[in-house]
Amino acid sequence: MARRDFVEIVVAILLPPLGVFLRFGLKEEFWICLVLTLFGYLPGIIYAVYVITK
Template sequence: MSSRCALLLEIIFALLLPPLGVCLRYGCCTAEFFVCLLLTILGYLPGIIYALYAIVLVNPDRDEYRDRYYTLA
């Protein structure tokens, strides 16, 4: 779980350069990063919206699909 200071920095980076904020949270070779990069290229505002959604609302530590996979394996 990230600290409040790290979360605040990720949000600030997401407002300035959306893929950078997502990269700090998820890593640079993930689907979230490439979706954010594509949305930012297509339009700056959709990139910001997705970056804020991915950083604030989605918790990378609790992925329901990953949990289902590990219970099947």
């Protein structure tokens, strides 16, 4: 795992939409993560880590 991946995962755990934004920008992954985070913090974290590591 690269250092950048590690930093993105840590950011994704603290602020899930920000972690996805750093990787993808304002694409659909970001908006999905934002909605999931608004519905519940845990679903946002799970989705963000999944998208970053896939």
